[in-house]
Amino acid sequence: xxxxxANRLATFVERLLGAPLPIAVRTWDGERVGPEGPTVVLKNxxxxxxxxxxxxxxxxxxxxxxxxxxxxxxxxxxxxxxxxLTRSGELRRVQLAPRDWAGAAGLxxxxxxxxxxxxxxxxxxxxxxxxxSLRRDRSAIAHHYDLSNAFYQLLLDDSMAYxxxxxxxxxxxxxLAQAQHDKLELICRKLGxxxxxxxxxxxxxxxxxxVHAAKHxxxxxxxVTLSAQQVQHVRGRLAQHDLEDRVEVRQQDYRELTGEPxxxxxxxxxxxxxGEENYPTYANTLFRMLNPAGRLVLQQMSRGAVAPGGGxxxxxxxxxxxxxxxxxxxxxxxxxxGFEIRDVHAxxxxxxxxxxxxxxxxxxxxxxxxxxxxxxxxxxxxxxxVGGALAFEExxxxxxxILAVRPTETGENGLPPTREWA
Numbered sequence: 001x002x003x004x005x006a007n008r009l010a011t012f013v014e015r016l017l018g019a020p021l022p023i024a025v026r027t028w029d030g031e032r033v034g035p036e037g038p039t040v041v042l043k044n045x046x047x048x049x050x051x052x053x054x055x056x057x058x059x060x061x062x063x064x065x066x067x068x069x070x071x072x073x074x075x076x077x078x079x080x081x082x083x084x085l086t087r088s089g090e091l092r093r094v095q096l097a098p099r100d101w102a103g104a105a106g107l108x109x110x111x112x113x114x115x116x117x118x119x120x121x122x123x124x125x126x127x128x129x130x131x132x133s134l135r136r137d138r139s140a141i142a143h144h145y146d147l148s149n150a151f152y153q154l155l156l157d158d159s160m161a162y163x164x165x166x167x168x169x170x171x172x173x174x175x176l177a178q179a180q181h182d183k184l185e186l187i188c189r190k191l192g193x194x195x196x197x198x199x200x201x202x203x204x205x206x207x208x209x210x211v212h213a214a215k216h217x218x219x220x221x222x223x224v225t226l227s228a229q230q231v232q233h234v235r236g237r238l239a240q241h242d243l244e245d246r247v248e249v250r251q252q253d254y255r256e257l258t259g260e261p262x263x264x265x266x267x268x269x270x271x272x273x274x275g276e277e278n279y280p281t282y283a284n285t286l287f288r289m290l291n292p293a294g295r296l297v298l299q300q301m302s303r304g305a306v307a308p309g310g311g312x313x314x315x316x317x318x319x320x321x322x323x324x325x326x327x328x329x330x331x332x333x334x335x336x337x338g339f340e341i342r343d344v345h346a347x348x349x350x351x352x353x354x355x356x357x358x359x360x361x362x363x364x365x366x367x368x369x370x371x372x373x374x375x376x377x378x379x380x381x382x383x384x385x386v387g388g389a390l391a392f393e394e395x396x397x398x399x400x401x402i403l404a405v406r407p408t409e410t411g412e413n414g415l416p417p418t419r420e421w422a
Contacts, residue, residue, distance in 0.1 A: 005111055006031040009048075012107055016100060022081040026072070038078035041070040045113040052108060053117035058312035065121045065317070065379050075386045083394060123376050125320040132275040132321060134253055138226050140321045141273065145205075145227035151372045152206065154365050155358055155381075159184065160206035160233070163269040163299060164351040164399050176357040179350070184212040189421035190343070190403050191264040191295050192414075193217040200224075200262040200289055202254050203270025207234035207247075214243050222262070224252040254285050261291045268299040269399070271330070276308075276323050279330075283337035290406045293414035296339065299347075302327045302398040310397075313387070317380050327400055339404035340413055347399045351392040359385035 005027040014020060024034030026041045042048060047068035051059040063069035071078055108114050125143045129136040156162055157177040165179030166186050187209060193199065195218030201209050204223025207230075213219045225231060234249040254274075265286055274282045286296055303324035309315040310322055331341055362369055362381055369378045391397040405413040 004031040004033075005029050006033040008107060008111070010034065012103065017085075019085070022085050023078050038071060038073035038075065038081070040078070041072055043068055043070060045111065046118055048108070048111065048113040049115055050118050052104075052113070056312070058316065061313040061317065061383060062118075062120055062124075064383060065123055065376050066118075067375070067379070068118075075382070076390055079387055079390050083390065083396075120316075121376055123380050124316045127320050132278050134255070136321070137253065137273070140319070141226040142228070144319055145225075146229045147377070148372050149206075149229050149233050151369065154368055154372065155361055156206075159208040159212070160237075161208035162205050164347050165354040166347060166350050167353060176354065179354065180208065181212075183350075184209055185216070186421065187266055187268070187297050187299070187401070188213055188217050190297050190401070191266065193219050193264060195219070197263040198222075198260075200257075200265045202257075202265065202267040202286065202289075203273070204230070204234065204249060205268070206230050207237050207249065209266055209268060210234065210247050210249065211237055211241055211243065214247050215241060219246075219264075221247045223247070223249045224254065224257065225249070226251065226253060254282060257285055257289055261289050261294070263291055263294050265290045265294065265296045266298075267296075269301060271298060271300045272322050272324055273319065274323070275321060276325060279323075279325070279333050280336065283333045283339070286334075287337040287339060287406055292406055292408040293412055294406050295415070296334075296402075296404045296406070298330075298334070298402045298404065300330060300400060300402070302330070302400060303396070313383065318384050324397070327398065331402070334402065334404050338406065340407050341402065341404050342413070342415055343401075343403040343419065345401040345403070347401060348392050348395065348397075351397075351399050352389055355385055355389040355392065359389060 006025055009025060009027065010021055010033045021034040023037065024032055024039040026032040026039050028042055028044050032039060047063045050063040050068060053059065054062060060069065125140070127136055127139050152160065152162065157180055159177065159180045161180040161184065164183065165176055166183035167174070167179045168182045191199070193213055197219045199213055199219045199221040201221060201223040204210055204225050207223060210221045210223045214221055223234065228251055231249055231251045238244045238247050238249070267286060271279070271282060290296060301324050303310070304326055308324050310319065310324060315322060327344070334341060362385060366378065369381070392399070405415060407413050
């Protein structure tokens with residue numbers, strides 16, 4: 001129908017874009033307009049009000065998380081079409097002139113969507129205090145990692161590794177659990193772990209590397225995390241595997257680390273939470289906690305200058321205060337701290353399959369996930385995982401394992417001349 005709500009919206013948006021709608025839209029009156037494929041469903045007028053008051057990614061996220069907006073069909077394909085429009089430059093060229101604002105206001109009035117801004121969903125982070133202070137960092141970590149141990153156990157494999165896996169086979173039956181085992185083993189080989197060595201894991205998560213290194217390589221290990229629920233879970237795992245005499249876990253900030261240095265240090269996807277201004281302190285801490293000729297394995301996500309925190313949705317709902325920097329900048333920080341960079345191993349394609357398996361697990365256990373964390377939080381995770389897999393697939397985000405060494409005063413690093421871990 002030419003005068004339907006859906007057609008009025010489509011006509012206005014297409015005039016601004018100078019291009020057809022990339023995905024279809026269905027409005028609360030049941031009318032649909034747009035191409036075949038994924039369909040954005042505006043369930044009520046409040047959905048449009050959310051988009052008016054928070055344009056772009058944040059408004060869409062708030063509408064989806066609250067349930068005012070839904071998507072029929074393949075959510076990943078919908079994202080893919082929108083990002084294709086972004087890459088073409090068409091969305092960046094959209095400039096709202098006064099006439100366009102007047103048109104938008106008039107259309108909103110005719111559709112009955114004017115009103116006060118809706119309250120953001122409760123799942124949105126609301127941090128206070130000085131950026132990357134100890135107190136605020138604890139709140140930021142708690143927002144994401146203290147969600148529910150039971151939820152993460154539902155989502156992850158038995159190792160509870162919450163980072164990119166490393167697939168070494170395409171054989172049938174090879175899945176996420178084996179890819180995570182192979183990733184942990186790769187880290188241990190790169191670190192050159194041997195029985196009796198002391199390992200520090202900075203940002204140890206639910207203890208996957210601690211348990212693997214102690215069980216399979218005979219090390220004594222210390223893990224630190226700011227998450228109270230992670231500490232509780234790790235201690236239970238240590239008791240289960242009879243590792244309490246060889247592994248210690250602490251609820252501690254990296255800036256609070258003191259004492260004797262370790263033979264090897266690992267930090268797996270924790271540096272993203274440090275912040276750009278504090279990254280030199282983080283790099284210096286890793287260097288200080290490592291013996292001369294000791295090895296560091298740092299696994300970390302990277303991103304270019306656009307949306308270094310991951311974008312409005314990630315920063316509000318998933319990892320507040322997160323910072324992802326280009327790989328080159330991370331290497332510069334490590335070198336400034338005194339490290340010798342020995343190897344950089346890109347794992348971007350591995351993260352695509354890892355995140356997709358998490359997303360499939362979430363959908364398979366959707367009812368259980370909703371029972372654990374509520375439907376709105378489950379919808380947060382659906383957006384996060386689908387969008388994350390696509391970001392790695394399209395090279396908008398990367399992830400790398402960096403092997404570095406603290407050289408001795410004479411320049412020795414204790415490494416063989418070949419990649420013995422390959």
